[in-house]
Amino acid sequence: MKHQKTKITLLGTGTSQGVPVMGCKCEVCVSPHAKDKRLRTSVLITHGDTNLVIDCGPDFRQQMLQQNVDTLDAVLLTHEHQDHVAGLDELRSYIFKQKLAMPIFAEERVLRRVKTLIPYAFTKQPYPGAPTYNLNSIVPGPLHIHGVFIKAIRALHGNLPVLGFRIKNFAYLTDVNFISEEAIEQLQDLEVLVLDALHHNKHHAHFNLQEALEIANEISAQKTYFTHISHSMGLHEVINKKLPVAMALAYDGLSFNFG
Ligand SMILES: [Zn+2]
Ligand SMILES: [Zn+2]
Numbered sequence: 001m002k003h004q005k006t007k008i009t010l011l012g013t014g015t016s017q018g019v020p021v022m023g024c025k026c027e028v029c030v031s032p033h034a035k036d037k038r039l040r041t042s043v044l045i046t047h048g049d050t051n052l053v054i055d056c057g058p059d060f061r062q063q064m065l066q067q068n069v070d071t072l073d074a075v076l077l078t079h080e081h082q083d084h085v086a087g088l089d090e091l092r093s094y095i096f097k098q099k100l101a102m103p104i105f106a107e108e109r110v111l112r113r114v115k116t117l118i119p120y121a122f123t124k125q126p127y128p129g130a131p132t133y134n135l136n137s138i139v140p141g142p143l144h145i146h147g148v149f150i151k152a153i154r155a156l157h158g159n160l161p162v163l164g165f166r167i168k169n170f171a172y173l174t175d176v177n178f179i180s181e182e183a184i185e186q187l188q189d190l191e192v193l194v195l196d197a198l199h200h201n202k203h204h205a206h207f208n209l210q211e212a213l214e215i216a217n218e219i220s221a222q223k224t225y226f227t228h229i230s231h232s233m234g235l236h237e238v239i240n241k242k243l244p245v246a247m248a249l250a251y252d253g254l255s256f257n258f259g
């Protein structure tokens with residue numbers, strides 16, 4: 001296989017409501033700073049001519065237009081929460097242009113949720129113009145998707161088993177609050193780790209900032225960026241200044257290149 005460079009772009013770094021939150025007048029939600037505006041979490045992986053996205057939330061259309069993504073080869077899903085799957089119907093633009101059933105890679109349970117979310121795509125005789133999908137069940141372990149080598153890593157999001165993904169020396173674990181020792185072993189020698197850190201208070205299904213700092217220290221990637229951020233985290237610039245040098249808050253549009 002020809003060696004290709006890989007570019008990873010964070011399309012969104014906000015929690016389920018996004019930032020600003022509709023109707024909220026807190027200092028973060030009224031901040032004019034671009035880094036205080038966060039779409040729902042998603043990642044674009046560009047590898048040669050191949051484009052993959054991790055998660056497809058309610059901001060998917062806006063994210064693809066902002067990044068000028070002309071073709072899309074597949075979608076990977078971390079889990080089935082609405083802020084990660086609400087944009088699946090929007091894939092129809094690529095489905096029609098490319099005349100293919102869009103490949104979706106997710107765990108069996110997540111694929112079942114996809115079928116109930118967009119049932120009109122999975123009926124025996126879908127209406128003319130209904131989007132078409134090619135559902136692929138995955139489990140933790142290695143995956144090859146359009147020439148991109150990806151490792152799916154198990155983590156927990158409250159009681160829900162979810163997947164993180166490692167591509168080269170980049171790893172992405174959004175919506176998690178438990179990473180096992182076994183998973184940590186698979187997260188060694190990272191240049192960049194992107195990790196869930198919701199806000200400061202304890203949460204039943206997300207790492208708060210303190211917990212995220214502790215686990216990031218244990219994993220010890222060269223650089224860790226925090227994502228899935230709530231408006232209660234505080235202003236980007238203010239919080240960022242308090243973090244250790246090897247750690248920072250992520251922001252929308254942040255990108256990394258891997259050889
Ligand atoms: Zn989420
Ligand atoms: Zn707010």
Ligand SMILES: [Zn+2]
Binds near residue numbers: 157175
């Ligand atoms: Zn979630």
